[in-house]
Amino acid sequence: MDETSDLTQQRIRKLESLRREGIDPYPNDFKVTHASKDLHEAYGSLSDEELKSVGETFCLAGRIMAIRNFGKASFIQVQDRKGRIQAYLQKDIIGESAFQFFKTFDIGDFIGLEGKIFRTKTHELTLQVQSFRLLVKTLRPLPEKWHGLTDVEARYRQRYLDLIVNPRVKEIFLTRIKVIQKIRDFFTQRDFIEVETPMLHPIPGGATAKPFKTRHNALDMELYMRIAPELFLKRLVIGGFERVFEINRCFRNEGVSTQHNPEFTMLEFYQSYATYEEMMKMTEELLCSMVKEIHAGLCLTYQGKELDFTPPWKRISFKESLLEYGRVDHSVLKEPSKAIELAEKLGLELKKGTSHARVLADLFKEKVEPLLLQPTYITHYPTEVSPLSRRNGKDPEVVDRFELFIAGREIANGFSELNDPIDQRERLIQQLKEREDEADLSLTLDEDFLRAIEFGMPPTAGEGIGIDRWVMLLTDAPSIREVILFPLLRMEK
RNA sequence: GAGCCGUUAGCUCAAUCGGUAGAGCAACUGACUCUUAAUCAGUAGGUUGCAGGUUCGAUUCCUGCACGGCUCACCA
Numbered sequence: 001m002d003e004t005s006d007l008t009q010q011r012i013r014k015l016e017s018l019r020r021e022g023i024d025p026y027p028n029d030f031k032v033t034h035a036s037k038d039l040h041e042a043y044g045s046l047s048d049e050e051l052k053s054v055g056e057t058f059c060l061a062g063r064i065m066a067i068r069n070f071g072k073a074s075f076i077q078v079q080d081r082k083g084r085i086q087a088y089l090q091k092d093i094i095g096e097s098a099f100q101f102f103k104t105f106d107i108g109d110f111i112g113l114e115g116k117i118f119r120t121k122t123h124e125l126t127l128q129v130q131s132f133r134l135l136v137k138t139l140r141p142l143p144e145k146w147h148g149l150t151d152v153e154a155r156y157r158q159r160y161l162d163l164i165v166n167p168r169v170k171e172i173f174l175t176r177i178k179v180i181q182k183i184r185d186f187f188t189q190r191d192f193i194e195v196e197t198p199m200l201h202p203i204p205g206g207a208t209a210k211p212f213k214t215r216h217n218a219l220d221m222e223l224y225m226r227i228a229p230e231l232f233l234k235r236l237v238i239g240g241f242e243r244v245f246e247i248n249r250c251f252r253n254e255g256v257s258t259q260h261n262p263e264f265t266m267l268e269f270y271q272s273y274a275t276y277e278e279m280m281k282m283t284e285e286l287l288c289s290m291v292k293e294i295h296a297g298l299c300l301t302y303q304g305k306e307l308d309f310t311p312p313w314k315r316i317s318f319k320e321s322l323l324e325y326g327r328v329d330h331s332v333l334k335e336p337s338k339a340i341e342l343a344e345k346l347g348l349e350l351k352k353g354t355s356h357a358r359v360l361a362d363l364f365k366e367k368v369e370p371l372l373l374q375p376t377y378i379t380h381y382p383t384e385v386s387p388l389s390r391r392n393g394k395d396p397e398v399v400d401r402f403e404l405f406i407a408g409r410e411i412a413n414g415f416s417e418l419n420d421p422i423d424q425r426e427r428l429i430q431q432l433k434e435r436e437d438e439a440d441l442s443l444t445l446d447e448d449f450l451r452a453i454e455f456g457m458p459p460t461a462g463e464g465i466g467i468d469r470w471v472m473l474l475t476d477a478p479s480i481r482e483v484i485l486f487p488l489l490r491m492e493k
Numbered sequence: 494g495a496g497c498c499g500u501u502a503g504c505u506c507a508a509u510c511g512g513u514a515g516a517g518c519a520a521c522u523g524a525c526u527c528u529u530a531a532u533c534a535g536u537a538g539g540u541u542g543c544a545g546g547u548u549c550g551a552u553u554c555c556u557g558c559a560c561g562g563c564u565c566a567c568c569a
Contacts, residue, residue, distance in 0.1 A: 147506085258564095
């Protein structure tokens with residue numbers, strides 16, 4: 001058992017002996033003047049001679065990641081929030097008793113250092129320690145210094161360890177944070193307002209995923225964790241916030257995979273007096289700005305595949321894509337029976353109903369989606385599978401909608417919003433009818449949403465972008481769990 | 494939900510046909526004042542995920558369970 005492991009017992013004994021000697025193993029009064037990176041940036045390029053004239057004393061603190069002991073001197077690697085720096089402790093300088101005290105330190109302990117900067121014979125910028133303090137005595141040993149922590153389960157369950165010993169992991173999450181910051185800046189600059197809408201929905205809507213059910217005790221009320229913020233953001237548009245965005249969590253009670261986590265982060269934004277075509281343009285600008293910043297160019301490699309983000313991105317209609325990528329016969333687009341025939345030939349299970357549009361959507365998923373490696377907009381989906389999108393002016397059977405695919409995955413979904421309240425009501429009812437057989441009590445008509453639209457929604461376009469999947473592309477992560485700090489796992493035994 | 498694979502020391506990994514469970518790092522003792530996966534000598538560390546079964550004998554073969562990974566299914 002961990003609690004009785006020898007290594008931990010040893011350290012508890014060390015801790016007790018420190019206390020007996022009157023040393024506080026967890027002080028909080030050490031003051032830091034510099035971070036490791038500050039020193040690397042300020043002095044990394046100076047010559048050995050120039051460094052000698054730097055008289056300044058620096059106070060740093062961090063976790064000891066490596067110790068290389070000699071008889072009367074020690075090198076240590078100290079890690080702080082910005083990186084690592086080497087420090088050098090010499091018995092002659094810090095004194096006999098201090099040096100003996102240092103010998104009791106373990107890898108993983110936090111240390112506070114005060115000293116001057118110099119360069120070793122092997123040209124490494126190093127802190128010549130004049131004095132030091134124990135800041136935290138740790139009780140458990142860190143994973144191995146060379147291989148680090150590779151066990152995937154341990155990495156996810158004990159993400160703190162993963163972050164301590166695997167620098168790449170820290171980098172991924174810093175990139176994720178940068179992405180979110182960048183999105184905020186992008187929309188704020190364009191006069192959008194960031195809002196927060198409810199996570200607890202009386203009626204789940206805005207998508208057709210299965211929701212998590214929960215319950216409010218005092219109100220004696222069934223609630224659902226939101227599957228999408230869409231219907232609330234539109235209420236805000238109706239209320240006069242003509243440009244809004246939200247970056248927040250959505251919850252879907254579905255299977256877990258390398259592409260799906262039950263809770264994930266979605267960006268949604270709505271702009272009045274814009275159309276789906278302007279959304280496509282804005283999406284190119286937004287995503288390209290991030291690719292440029294993180295990859296110093298418009299190309300990146302994802303899982304061995306070269307992706308080129310140079311705009312404009314290919315746009316092709318849903319039906320055209322079935323012909324061009326799916327290589328289906330024209331008759332499949334025209335005759336439902338032919339579509340069903342093809343789907344059956346491919347071994348697709350047509351559970352969702354066998355209407356022409358649904359079958360085509362299944363064929364698309366099977367035959368087209370995996371081929372869309374380079375950024376590609378698929379436009380004009382069938383109206384039937386897009387209950388919240390505005391009908392196309394020339395062909396009411398399709399909608400002014402697009403989905404963005406990159407590396408064979410859906411990254412974004414946007415459309416000109418349906419603001420005809422009568423059509424909206426009919427299409428939501430139609431959607432409910434199709435799902436009736438699934439006997440899901442959560443599927444109810446959101447009458448307040450329909451009432452809101454009856455008060456008039458300005459012509460608006462909106463879009464949602466899955467942030468996790470986008471960060472996966474930017475960081476070359478093979479699984480969504482690599483870009484979520486604490487992915488959902490079963491309970492540990 | 495199904496299939497396949499995995500689970501051995503704190504960490505990373507070995508263990509031939511079923512025959513006493515090993516190494517590196519970390520730890521402990523000692524040597525060493527410019528190392529950087531420091532080096533050298535020595536010591537200690539295990540309910541082989543859990544529960545059964547087969548066998549003289551199981552890390553190894555079989556069954557069930559738990560947890561994880563991948564693929565598929567479900568699903569925006």
